[in-house]
Amino acid sequence: MTKFLLAVHVIAAIVAIGPVTVAASMFPPAARKALEAPDDPGALATVRLLHRICQVYAVAGVAVPVFGFATASDMGVLGDTWLIVSIALTALAALVLAALVLPRQSAVLEGTAGATAVDPATTVRLAMFTGIFNLLWAIVTVLMIIRPGSTTGA
Template structure:
């Protein structure tokens, strides 16, 4: 059962968190291109798609910690320091995504769709979103490294 739980946990992380990381990273850069875009609406459609990917896969990503907890219980490592730190970092990453990245993306999209032709968002707003996205990505990268290294592990990894 542990192998099944771990497999679902890892697959969910790859399938759910990967797209959020990529789409969130692309959003600020693509937002900068909107200012130079033609009136064909294509860049705005791309931004909407990136935002939707972030929202949908963030919701699907809830499976990752659920199966992570189940795996940790099955392995008997729920009290290990590396796992507690990983849980905290995962919660922080989820908070950054839910409270900073997604709302800022939504604000940018709302501002762009409120005017015709779309008015480019202010550079500080895009820079702030890029910073939040980078923070989200670094938190997830740190969790990934902790999951692989597992300090104190007896497996030799």
């Protein structure tokens, strides 16, 4: 059962978190392009699509910690330091995405549609928060691979 749970956990991470990290990273430059060319419907469509990808896959990403907890429980490692740190960083990444990335994407999207004015620095801050989100996931991935102090680690 452990192998099945681990496989689903890893597949969920690849399928759900991967698209969010890529789409969120692509969003700020696409938004700058859309803000510079407000008459370009393709630029606006790209920004809308990237934001939608981030929203949908963020919800799908909930499967990652769900199967992660199931896997850790089955392996008997719920109290291991590397896992606790990974859980904390995953929660922090989710918070960054929900509180800092997605709302700013929505605000920028409104600005590209002409509904509100967008400060050019907004896309720079958005890129920074997206980078923090991606860095947190990279650290979690490394912790999941090397599992420092784990007797089951490499």
